[in-house]
Amino acid sequence: MTIYEGGGVNGNPLYHWTALAVATVLAVPLSVAILAGWTPPWMRERQAGMRLRAYGMLGVYACMLANGIPRIADASIDTVMTCTYVGMGFMAVAVVLFLLSARKDSVARRAGSVEPREG
Numbered sequence: 001m002t003i004y005e006g007g008g009v010n011g012n013p014l015y016h017w018t019a020l021a022v023a024t025v026l027a028v029p030l031s032v033a034i035l036a037g038w039t040p041p042w043m044r045e046r047q048a049g050m051r052l053r054a055y056g057m058l059g060v061y062a063c064m065l066a067n068g069i070p071r072i073a074d075a076s077i078d079t080v081m082t083c084t085y086v087g088m089g090f091m092a093v094a095v096v097l098f099l100l101s102a103r104k105d106s107v108a109r110r111a112g113s114v115e116p117r118e119g
Contacts (some may be wrong), residue, residue: 010070010072010074010075011071013074014030014070016068017068019064019083020065022057023060023061024061027057027058028058031054031055031057031058032054032056034053034057035052035054035055040057046105047108048101048107048109049101049102049103049104050106052097052104053098054096055092055097056093056095058077058096059093059094059097060091060094062087063088065083066087066090067083067087068085070083070113098114103114
């Protein structure tokens with residue numbers, strides 16, 4: 001077992017607080033805005049999978065919460081590992097949602113590229 005400067009195995013809580021603060025400021029408002037109907041200017045041409053993308057960002061945020069909070073609380077190694085596994089589950093769900101949004105965008109792009117027949 002590795003012991004860090006603070007004497008615990010969870011490292012410096014300042015790093016975890018910083019990561020959670022940055023994620024809260026960036027991921028949560030953007031996800032909520034997308035779910036409310038706003039589309040960022042750099043994603044205007046990929047609107048088919050926006051809701052899936054927003055839920056995926058919330059999954060990444062949930063992973064950060066599941067990994068950061070027990071470390072900040074200086075929980076036992078068993079609790080930290082259990083929460084890490086839960087966080088990995090959230091990340092797996094987020095990856096699946098991102099892949100589904102990319103697939104939905106590509107299907108919409110192919111469907112939109114067909115020109116109507118004149119006749």
